[in-house]
Amino acid sequence: MLQVIQSGALKAVKSHQVNTISQAAEFGLESGRLWLVDQISKGGTSPIVITNTRKLSISGDCLGLHGYTDTTQKIWYSYSQVNQDLTTSSDADYSRYTYDFYVQRVGHQTTLNGYNYIPQTTQGSDTLTVNTYTDRRVFYRVISCGYGPERKKIVPLQVFLSTGGDASSGNASRNINIEGYYRP
Secondary structure (H helix, E strand, C coil): CHHHHHHHHHHHHHHHHHHHHHHHHHHHHHHHHHHHHHHHCCCCCCCECCCCCEEEECCCHHHHHCCCCCCCCEEEECEEEEEEECCCCCCCCHHHCEEEEEEEEECCCCCCCCCCCCCCCCCCCCCCCCCCECCCCEEEEEEEEEECHHHCCEEEEEEEEEECCCHHHCCCCCCEEEEEEECC
């Protein structure tokens, strides 16, 4: 009977850890989206293009889980935060969970009628000028990883966002649209 109780308690702890790691990864996505909202909502009416001006050598489990496995390349991004603590309180349990996130401008993989996409890779320099204005739709991706205690367990998540676009198609220039979520 004791083994059954201990087994149930262990399963409950593991379930709690997986849920908390997933929440840490989601918090990374939301942090990246809010940073993008802050940048896009700066003065003016035309959409601002946030470009990939920073680069980092590809390494680590998080980037590997998001498909960056060629360590001879670099990942280009607009903004990142690494090893962020999940909690803002003194709760010792949640302070063991952390997250990383990267905000990237990306190209859209397919072309749809009526949209003007700007292609972009995230393993090379950006083709647009920083803080330029455009009326075309611009796509962004936030990649995030949530980590468990001692960074032994990882949950990777991605969110795809877009800004701008032709108002006749129902897009607002400074609005951020969620295009979809993905778990690699």
